[in-house]
Amino acid sequence: MKPSKRLFAWAVLMSSAAGILGAGAAFANDQLEKMSQDPKQWVMPAGDYYAQRHTKLTQITAENVHKLHPVWTFSTGVLRGHEGGPLVVGDMMYVHTPFPNKVFALDLNHEGRIVWAYEPKQDPNVIPVMCCDTVNRGVAYGEGMIFLHQADTTLVALDAKTGKVAWSVKDDDPAKGATGTSAPFVVKDKVLVGVSGGEFGVHGHMTAYNIKDGSVAWRAYSEGPDDQILFDPDKTTMMGKPVGKDSSLKTWEGDQWKIGGGGTWGWMAYDKELNLIYYGSGNPSTWNPSQRPGDNKWSMTIFARDPDTGMAKWAYQMTPHDEWDYDGINEMILADTKVHGKETKALVHFDRNGFAYVLDRASGALLEANKFDPAVNWATKVDLTTGRPEVVAQYSTDHNGPDHNTKGVCPAALGSKDEQPASFNPQTGMFYVPTNHVCMDYEPYKVTYTAGQPYVGATLSMFPPKGENHLGNFIAYDVNEGKIVWSDPETFSVWSGALTTPTGVAFYGTLDGYLKAVNVKDGKLLYKFKTPSGIIGNVNAFEHNGKEYIAVYSGVGGWAGIGMAAGLTGDTDGLGAVGAYKSLANYTQLGGVLTVFSVE
Amino acid sequence: MRRDRPTGHPNAEPRMAGRPSGRLATTIFAAALACAVVSLAASGIARADDAPADAKPYVVQNGRVDHHVFNGYRRYGDNCLRCHGPDGAGSSYAPALVDSLKHMTKEQFEDTVINGRVDVNTANQNVMPPFGLNPDVVENLDDIYGYLKARSDGVLGRGRPKKIGDDDDN
Numbered sequence: 102m103k104p105s106k107r108l109f110a111w112a113v114l115m116s117s118a119a120g121i122l123g124a125g126a127a128f129a130n131d132q133l134e135k136m137s138q139d140p141k142q143w144v145m146p147a148g149d150y151y152a153q154r155h156t157k158l159t160q161i162t163a164e165n166v167h168k169l170h171p172v173w174t175f176s177t178g179v180l181r182g183h184e185g186g187p188l189v190v191g192d193m194m195y196v197h198t199p200f201p202n203k204v205f206a207l208d209l210n211h212e213g214r215i216v217w218a219y220e221p222k223q224d225p226n227v228i229p230v231m232c233c234d235t236v237n238r239g240v241a242y243g244e245g246m247i248f249l250h251q252a253d254t255t256l257v258a259l260d261a262k263t264g265k266v267a268w269s270v271k272d273d274d275p276a277k278g279a280t281g282t283s284a285p286f287v288v289k290d291k292v293l294v295g296v297s298g299g300e301f302g303v304h305g306h307m308t309a310y311n312i313k314d315g316s317v318a319w320r321a322y323s324e325g326p327d328d329q330i331l332f333d334p335d336k337t338t339m340m341g342k343p344v345g346k347d348s349s350l351k352t353w354e355g356d357q358w359k360i361g362g363g364g365t366w367g368w369m370a371y372d373k374e375l376n377l378i379y380y381g382s383g384n385p386s387t388w389n390p391s392q393r394p395g396d397n398k399w400s401m402t403i404f405a406r407d408p409d410t411g412m413a414k415w416a417y418q419m420t421p422h423d424e425w426d427y428d429g430i431n432e433m434i435l436a437d438t439k440v441h442g443k444e445t446k447a448l449v450h451f452d453r454n455g456f457a458y459v460l461d462r463a464s465g466a467l468l469e470a471n472k473f474d475p476a477v478n479w480a481t482k483v484d485l486t487t488g489r490p491e492v493v494a495q496y497s498t499d500h501n502g503p504d505h506n507t508k509g510v511c512p513a514a515l516g517s518k519d520e521q522p523a524s525f526n527p528q529t530g531m532f533y534v535p536t537n538h539v540c541m542d543y544e545p546y547k548v549t550y551t552a553g554q555p556y557v558g559a560t561l562s563m564f565p566p567k568g569e570n571h572l573g574n575f576i577a578y579d580v581n582e583g584k585i586v587w588s589d590p591e592t593f594s595v596w597s598g599a600l601t602t603p604t605g606v607a608f609y610g611t612l613d614g615y616l617k618a619v620n621v622k623d624g625k626l627l628y629k630f631k632t633p634s635g636i637i638g639n640v641n642a643f644e645h646n647g648k649e650y651i652a653v654y655s656g657v658g659g660w661a662g663i664g665m666a667a668g669l670t671g672d673t674d675g676l677g678a679v680g681a682y683k684s685l686a687n688y689t690q691l692g693g694v695l696t697v698f699s700v701e
Numbered sequence: 702m703r704r705d706r707p708t709g710h711p712n713a714e715p716r717m718a719g720r721p722s723g724r725l726a727t728t729i730f731a732a733a734l735a736c737a738v739v740s741l742a743a744s745g746i747a748r749a750d751d752a753p754a755d756a757k758p759y760v761v762q763n764g765r766v767d768h769h770v771f772n773g774y775r776r777y778g779d780n781c782l783r784c785h786g787p788d789g790a791g792s793s794y795a796p797a798l799v800d801s802l803k804h805m806t807k808e809q810f811e812d813t814v815i816n817g818r819v820d821v822n823t824a825n826q827n828v829m830p831p832f833g834l835n836p837d838v839v840e841n842l843d844d845i846y847g848y849l850k851a852r853s854d855g856v857l858g859r860g861r862p863k864k865i866g867d868d869d870d871n
Binding site for chain 1: 774775777778779780782783784786787788792793794817819821824825826827828829830832834835836837838860861
């Protein structure tokens with residue numbers, strides 16, 4: 102790493118604002134786009150730029166999936182929570198791990214023989230600065246390189262054939278609570294990377310690095326002055342209207358925005374035709390809303406930005422002045438589908454706050470926002486003309502104030518859905534969504550900011566919705582009518598990314614360790630297999646030598662692992678079912694393993 | 702409150718570079734204790750050092766807690782919960798403190814919180830950060846300990862404790 106040089110380059114770039122950026126950006130990464138359309142490979146975390154997590158392979162079907170079985174497995178040797186999934190590029194599979202962030206290149210022609218392995222040297226003091234376990238959501242591929250976003254925020258480019266480091270750059274500073282958990286995203290001649298640390302008062306940002314040498318192309322903060330958030334007051338819109346000058350600064354008291362959170366640790370999508378990238382920002386820091394008056398823009402926001410310059414075309418803040426930790430970072434699924442009967446270039450986003458948002462991805466117009474879990478109670482609805490949620494006073498931790506325990510808020514802070522990405526199935530036109538079914542009591546109180554120390558300011562207890570005895574659902578959701586079509590209850594939160602096939606199957610993993618295949622039409626269970634540990638990884642598909650394979654990591658952990666030792670609990674009054682709760686530790690133990698399945 | 706004399710250093714591993722030195726940590730620790738003592742004296746609550754040797758570091762009556770234990774519960778939620786789980790019950794990546802405090806002395810607990818602990822080897826990557834510079838932790842350390850000890854001793858159940866004298870639970 103050459104931080105001084107990078108910093109210099111960074112300063113030069115920033116001083117010339119966005120002007121310099123259009124110049125060299127005409128080059129499009131046609132090769133990667135083409136590869137992403139080849140169903141035999143799985144070249145980016147979400148499968149394609151539209152983040153649909155849908156394979157076009159047809160060998161595994163609703164009729165034969167009962168014959169599915171593991172054909173080979175691979176232990177990563179790491180115990181912490183394994184999020185994300187493997188990439189398949191040509192004859193190689195790339196497997197990653199949580200801290201210490203190992204990467205293995207496996208040769209599919211030789212039963213997964215290790216071609217190269219990479220393990221960065223990182224200061225272990227980054228471990229406790231990570232919010233909730235030391236997860237990593239995967240590597241990215243582009244231009245013959247594998248990009249790894251390490252826990253310590255280093256972005257490193259590795260030669261995909263040899264594992265040799267091509268370049269390496271430090272994105273932020275773990276000493277201030279900034280960490281790397283998200284998968285990088287390759288668009289055109291750039292690799293984009295976000296930051297985690299909303300529980301430590303980071304100043305969230307998305308940064309584009311030039312793929313060639315790792316120099317900074319642009320950086321867009323989630324909060325701050327217009328030239329730092331890369332907003333044009335006249336051209337950047339929300340709900341169709343220009344946001345105006347200082348759209349972020351006006352919504353914070355003093356310079357609180359500098360420690361305002363808005364992490365960018367989720368998933369990204371890209372529409373080549375519109376030349377826009379999409380991603381969300383996380384919670385404003387602290388969790389105590391009374392300590393940060395205002396809408397706290399642009400935390401909890403969906404951004405549509407020009408990948409060449411970083412300039413925002415539109416933004417939409419879902420949860421102004423967050424009071425519950427409903428990060429807006431979940432995946433943005435791009436789908437050309439019917440919304441209220443009309444063919445739409447849609448962006449569909451199942452948010453932590455329990456609403457499924459459907460927007461026109463070109464204009465940012467809000468078309469629909471309905472609850473995708475009936476338990477959601479913090480807001481009655483989202484006003485489609487203002488875009489604001491109608492918050493219920495009883496569940497408003499800001500209204501009830503600090504030092505007051507606000508009870509029975511649904512969803513809990515982990516959201517009706519967390520980062521675990523959903524799948525869109527163009528055949529049925531439906532979305533297949535892994536969800537949480539958990540509520541909470543939330544008590545905010547005053548905290549002091551100390552760099553690198555937790556900046557949380559709330560305590561909470563979590564439990565299932567009143568009178569219910571399961572903590573998750575796997576659902577099919579129809580955006581045309583804005584409703585849940587079917588819902589499969591799960592004992593624990595479903596914390597695994599889904600995959601659908603054109604042949605009638607939806608796959609997902611469970612916290613107690615099952616890979617499950619269900620019928621896309623009615624959710625009927627077609628197959629299950631218990632892997633060595635709980636699944637918080639995403640299900641991917643690929644083809645090799647004429648055979649279709651399904652691949653998934655098991656390895657319980659992450660925020661889901663917080664209930665591991667003793668299960669969740671709550672006020673037992675009126676929650677008779679809670680007694681039925683067994684700890685997750687009675688079902689599964691730690692350990693990262695890749696399992697590869699086929700029907701032949 | 703009972704304060705056992707330290708009987709030897711509980712954590713033998715070398716300090717990491719960049720972490721508070723022993724002397725700094727001791728200073729912070731002393732400052733924290735002084736601060737805690739002052740605040741206790743100011744609030745007039747009987748928690749004197751000359752309490753009986755078997756005195757508990759918490760006040761729990763019929764499952765209800767005093768202000769200190771309640772404060773400990775909240776500060777635990779602020780700084781410790783994300784790793785050590787709800788109610789000190791542990792997670793997939795950090796130990797259950799209700800178990801740890803069955804064998805840890807108060808001095809060991811304080812030393813670990815203030816200076817942190819590193820346990821990194823081929824099988825584990827467990828790191829407890831030093832909280833010695835975090836006023837929300839240092840100034841509330843006795844309360845956090847009291848809360849966890851009450852949980853560990855089994856006199857306090859899971860969830861948000863109810864306060865002594867409160868009609869409702871807020």
